[in-house]
Amino acid sequence: MFAVLIDQFWSLTIAGIALGFIYVLISLGYTMVYGVLRMINFANSEIFMWGTFGTVITSRDIFHYTQTSEPAKGFKLIFVLLCSLLMSMAVAGLTAVFVEFVAYRRLRMKGTNRLATLISAIGISIALQEVMRLLTSSRPVGSPRVLEKIILTEMWGANVRLDTVITIIAAAIIFFILERFIKLSRMGKAIRAVSQNEDAAKLMGVNLNRVITTTFLVGGLATGAAGFFYITVFEYTKFNIGFTMGMAAFTAAVLGGIGNIRGAFFGGLTLGLLEVYASAVLGTQWKAVTVFIVLVLVLLFKPNGLFGEAVQTTRA
Amino acid sequence: MKIRNYWNLRDWGAGIWERANRPKRVAIALTSIFLVGLLPFAGASFLATPIAAYDAVLVYPVGVFVLMALGLNIVVGKSGMLDLGYVAFFAIGAYTMALMGTHTGLNTWEIMPFGIAFAMLAGVLLGLPTLRLRGDYLAIVTLGFGEIVRLVVLNSTWSKGPNGIANIPMPPNIGPLKFKLEDQKVFFWVVVTMILLTIWMIRRLSVRRPGRAWEAIRQDEDAAELMGVPTLKYKIWSFTLGAAVGGAAGVLYASKNLFIAPEMFTLNVSILILSCVVFGGIGNIWGVVVGATILGYLPDRIRFISDARLLVFGTVLVVVMNFRPDGLLPRKKREKAIVKKEVNA
Numbered sequence: 001m002f003a004v005l006i007d008q009f010w011s012l013t014i015a016g017i018a019l020g021f022i023y024v025l026i027s028l029g030y031t032m033v034y035g036v037l038r039m040i041n042f043a044n045s046e047i048f049m050w051g052t053f054g055t056v057i058t059s060r061d062i063f064h065y066t067q068t069s070e071p072a073k074g075f076k077l078i079f080v081l082l083c084s085l086l087m088s089m090a091v092a093g094l095t096a097v098f099v100e101f102v103a104y105r106r107l108r109m110k111g112t113n114r115l116a117t118l119i120s121a122i123g124i125s126i127a128l129q130e131v132m133r134l135l136t137s138s139r140p141v142g143s144p145r146v147l148e149k150i151i152l153t154e155m156w157g158a159n160v161r162l163d164t165v166i167t168i169i170a171a172a173i174i175f176f177i178l179e180r181f182i183k184l185s186r187m188g189k190a191i192r193a194v195s196q197n198e199d200a201a202k203l204m205g206v207n208l209n210r211v212i213t214t215t216f217l218v219g220g221l222a223t224g225a226a227g228f229f230y231i232t233v234f235e236y237t238k239f240n241i242g243f244t245m246g247m248a249a250f251t252a253a254v255l256g257g258i259g260n261i262r263g264a265f266f267g268g269l270t271l272g273l274l275e276v277y278a279s280a281v282l283g284t285q286w287k288a289v290t291v292f293i294v295l296v297l298v299l300l301f302k303p304n305g306l307f308g309e310a311v312q313t314t315r316a
Numbered sequence: 317m318k319i320r321n322y323w324n325l326r327d328w329g330a331g332i333w334e335r336a337n338r339p340k341r342v343a344i345a346l347t348s349i350f351l352v353g354l355l356p357f358a359g360a361s362f363l364a365t366p367i368a369a370y371d372a373v374l375v376y377p378v379g380v381f382v383l384m385a386l387g388l389n390i391v392v393g394k395s396g397m398l399d400l401g402y403v404a405f406f407a408i409g410a411y412t413m414a415l416m417g418t419h420t421g422l423n424t425w426e427i428m429p430f431g432i433a434f435a436m437l438a439g440v441l442l443g444l445p446t447l448r449l450r451g452d453y454l455a456i457v458t459l460g461f462g463e464i465v466r467l468v469v470l471n472s473t474w475s476k477g478p479n480g481i482a483n484i485p486m487p488p489n490i491g492p493l494k495f496k497l498e499d500q501k502v503f504f505w506v507v508v509t510m511i512l513l514t515i516w517m518i519r520r521l522s523v524r525r526p527g528r529a530w531e532a533i534r535q536d537e538d539a540a541e542l543m544g545v546p547t548l549k550y551k552i553w554s555f556t557l558g559a560a561v562g563g564a565a566g567v568l569y570a571s572k573n574l575f576i577a578p579e580m581f582t583l584n585v586s587i588l589i590l591s592c593v594v595f596g597g598i599g600n601i602w603g604v605v606v607g608a609t610i611l612g613y614l615p616d617r618i619r620f621i622s623d624a625r626l627l628v629f630g631t632v633l634v635v636v637m638n639f640r641p642d643g644l645l646p647r648k649k650r651e652k653a654i655v656k657k658e659v660n661a
Contacts, residue, residue, distance in 0.1 A: 115594050299456075
């Protein structure tokens with residue numbers, strides 16, 4: 001049972017870290033919105049899904065790569081990848097702002113119950129998914145291979161592939177930039193102020209609407225970047241991939257303590273590794289069950305998550 | 317503060333009911349039940365659903381959705397706990413029916429108590445550890461529970477995995493009423509009976525101790541605890557009763573569909589039922605009934621735009637929630653929770 005785990009420990013670990021970084025970026029979308037609004041951004045999974053299409057469109061329709069064409073090299077490779085990344089982030093960021101504008105803003109202004117907002121978010125999430133389903137006629141979309149997956153080096157008997165390395169390094173950089181943005185910039189301070197105490201922040205002259213839109217935008221940018229990395233590693237997307245990834249990322253956010261940016265980082269990595277190890281030991285079909293059981297255990301014994309504040313006492 | 321007092325359907329309906337004396341109330345109730353019972357005969361009118369058979373649509377989704385939404389309303393509407401894994405109890409009921417129906421000689425009505433009991437047991441087992449959590453944390457744990465039940469069923473051999481269980485027996489005939497696949501009027505009447513029983517149970521409970529306890533918990537759990545309400549006990553009760561209704565719906569659904577597979581019990585069902593509750597008017601029985609009827613019926617009615625119907629469905633959810641955040645038929649103002657601003661210490 002554990003033979004697979006021991007045999008392939010290092011290659012599993014590398015895959016787990018890469019997956020973990022994708023989770024980290026998606027769970028930023030959940031955790032930031034939760035921090036400010038105290039609400040689950042239910043549409044984040046669809047924002048991620050739209051983000052993955054940003055990459056596919058860039059490489060397929062703008063740079064005309066196909067499944068059979070030669071992978072890019074050198075400067076052009078970096079240029080195409082960068083464009084795809086930016087496109088994904090832009091698509092996801094705009095979708096996130098759109099979601100905030102359509103599903104959240106009016107209800108927030110009215111100050112109504114949270115469930116109405118939740119259903120409204122579920123509604124926009126269904127609509128976003130359906131639009132993409134109609135556009136792609138329910139078919140999975142393969143992404144052209146821009147990046148050749150060369151094996152860079154061998155570490156402890158595990159192959160280190162270029163796409164995993166790029167994912168890990170670039171995702172870490174993006175996370176670092178966002179974290180600095182929240183920590184140091186004026187807007188970041190305003191976001192943290194609102195998440196600590198909305199009323200007090202308002203009294204101090206913080207423009208609440210702008211802060212909330214920015215939060216959605218930044219969360220969307222991170223989620224979009226995750227979409228790019230997802231495509232680089234898995235090279236395929238479909239209108240319904242958002243759900244599984246979104247669920248896992250949300251679990252990661254709760255695991256780390258939702259509303260907490262560092263928490264999202266460690267939660268995402270833990271979950272990525274956990275998922276990969278669990279599927280090696282128990283088989284892929286029990287992966288999700290393991291993840292949820294761990295989540296329930298964490299909530300029972302350490303309800304604030306690994307790094308979170310005491311949100312579990314927050315009233316529904 | 318200016319109180320606007322415009323006409324609304326709920327107050328109008330409640331007014332008629334409150335002014336009526338006992339014989340009048342009995343007459344109103346009986347007429348309504350009779351009219352609802354006649355619904356399956358209205359298939360030729362504008363109500364007809366293209367593609368899907370009209371009387372089948374009335375049983376599932378409409379009837380089963382109303383039943384489940386009423387059950388979920390006990391948890392979400394009455395005691396204010398967000399449950400995103402309600403489909404688990406539906407699945408437990410359905411699989412109880414499927415397994416017992418194919419392996420033992422028992423019929424649907426004899427299996428019904430088992431289905432309800434297993435669902436309630438699952439409710440207690442899940443409720444005991446998790447109901448200490450609140451809000452979104454409870455939501456995510458229940459969601460996880462729903463997914464765990466589905467995945468266990470999907471990956472186990474006793475449940476025949478993704479192939480599902482076929483040849484589930486139909487309910488035996490009740491006197492002259494025969495259960496048939498091609499003509500599902502009798503199923504509809506059975507669902508209506510179950511809905512009426514559920515409504516009766518909720519109405520009885522609402523005006524007694526449990527109902528008051530749930531109301532207190534929903535408005536302010538800490539205050540309720542301080543006032544001596546055993547909150548955990550009543551929360552588990554509410555969860556378990558909701559589970560019982562879900563289990564009963566599951567048994568009936570399996571027996572009506574003759575075939576069940578894990579893909580019928582995805583998170584989408586939980587979300588859809590929750591949407592029914594919130595869309596119709598959370599906490600108000602009649603609102604929930606209206607909401608579940610519309611959301612169950614609408615996708616089948618607009619099947620002629622077949623491809624875009626879920627898109628329309630999502631858009632309708634957003635629009636209605638934006639313009640009527642308390643649902644189509646909200647509960648009375650005085651019953652609403654005291655909106656308390658959260659202040660983070």
